[in-house]
Amino acid sequence: MSEKNLVQTVHDTLFDEMKRDDRVLVLGEDVGARGGVFRVTMGFLDEFGEDRVIDTPLDECLIAGVAIGLAIDGMRPVAEMQFADFSFPGFNQIVQEAARIRYRSNGDFSVPMVIRAPYGGGVHGALYHSQSVEAFYAHVPGLKVVVPSTPYDAKGMLIQALEDPDPVIYLEHKKTYRLIKGEVPDERYTVPFGKAELRRPGSDLTVISYGLMHHLCVEAADRLSGDGIEVEVIDLRSIFPLDIDTVLESVGRTNKAMVVYEDNKFLGAGAEVAAQIAEHAMFELDAPIKRIAGPHVPAMPYAPTLEHWFMPSVDSLEQEMRKLADY
């Protein structure tokens, strides 16, 4: 057991998995000599060589398409999209190919690959280094989309992703990379997909979130505790499969639900969570479901004032939670 930040955990886990299984290889832009722009593959080239640490041309369509071919032929590619915002040239390969290959071949072919992508805002990344992409991908049958928010989950879910027989989009919130630290066991373990984690018990309302927002929600909830408001906080961890049962069970006890996400509010992943609560637990609710999310503008402007305006904050969450508790 040792304490690590999230990005170090991704590095260490991937390193260990590559040592363990020589079918695993990484490909992407700058993953070789540079060790990745976030240092996730630092030292990999020396350890595993050019065959398994592949600096690709600057072509995300290529990265995704080649990874699919590798997976079809029995390798376990981990493709890095340098920023989630730049995954879109590869969108066609991911959505039309990786996601659909099992279904369209009626199970004859499968694509066991992992696409890692740093995502999310609050890092002065402006319009093209801040985006949340989970809703695009989670909308597509055939893909799994996971967002570990702690180092413990980052390790267990990356190993799970490598063991998963289907394509997994593994999203790493850039702001959590160095901000979030935690204990990580040395031994190998998996964290199953489709199991949300109830991280903070409470009785007055349920807050559902994931990624960076989860940490902000916990902080806001802790503040309210002093005022006798106990907020239950659930970390979804996986957007698809979605563990709605854990959510419904909690909402059945607290009778109030708030969904928090950093993406644009309209049709973001939290919209599905809110819809499922409405569909399955309408009569348990003592207040309308509340969604806190990004405004409907391109995520997200650069100036600190504008960036701050875009992102939900601990202060704004605290206020909104209080309002819902008082409803």
Place this chain on the structure above:
Amino acid sequence: MANGNGSSNDRHTELGLKEEDLVEMYRFMLLARYCDERQWGLNRQGKAPFVVPVSGHEAAQVGSAWAFERGKDVFCPYYRDLALTLVAGFSPKDVFLGLFGKKDDPSSGGRQMPAHWGARDRNIITGSSPIATQCLHAAGIALSKKLKRSDAVVGTWCGEGGTSEADWHGAMNFSGIHKLPLVLVVENNQYAISVHVSKQVAGSVHGRAAGYGMPGAVGDGNDVLESYKLTKEAVDRARAGEGASLVELLTYRHYSHTSDDDDRTYRKKEEVEEWKRKDPIPRFEEYLRSVDLIDDAKIQEMRDDAKTTVDEQAKEAEQADFPDPSTGYDNVYAERVEVR
């Protein structure tokens, strides 16, 4: 006409092809042609809503496919490749199971439109509708073969329209950089639906190879032996570890793009007629006659055989079962994921 230069009557011996090869190649070309005729007939009867014709491309496909080693090499074809798919191991019945969308369609169990070929046991990689995506899968598989020190070669096919897609350029670039055991074949039939190659390709298709550091050959795709020759050189190169190649085969489709198209809106009748006179099948018959491999009686017999085979197998496929709707959720993921 085909080998009218009279210099040599046994081009095939020079290419290392045996008489049995030639007869088999001819048989596959016939099977493809009769599959096409049958599927159009079924379309007119309202029994097959969607048909992708192959007629005109048989030499390019059978010739290029013949350069690969079945059972070892990997095929990443596109929708036009009915003849190629037969060489790679589909029976006519398999083709028609796909045409009707039947349960036992080897490509997809009736999930995809016809002509979206695939079968793991025949090393035909599942294909989709978006153009040229398969070229990158082929590059990935070729990389995997190289990493495994396998001597398998990967082939991928597309039309000249496909060479405009980023995926095709990515596959060229990546296989050029890594000297992958990949052969990219382009069946240039001058049209991408209605768009003429002059509006599709700046320069030439084969000329693009130079920019990716690989050889680019071009030849007569209506000549099955030339199609074989150019592809075989590329396959040999790939197998020897010398890297990827591009092969452009010039050909023409006899019919509309698909049964949903009307080629009279963009092709002149005279042009179509002119190309039908260059039909690859009579051309190959001419060659086979010239080397005394077949005579008119044998041609008739083989044509009748192929036609009967196709008709019988099409009928069997027509009588086969459709997939059960209860299987609709199968194979989205390895394990079913419920959405509430």
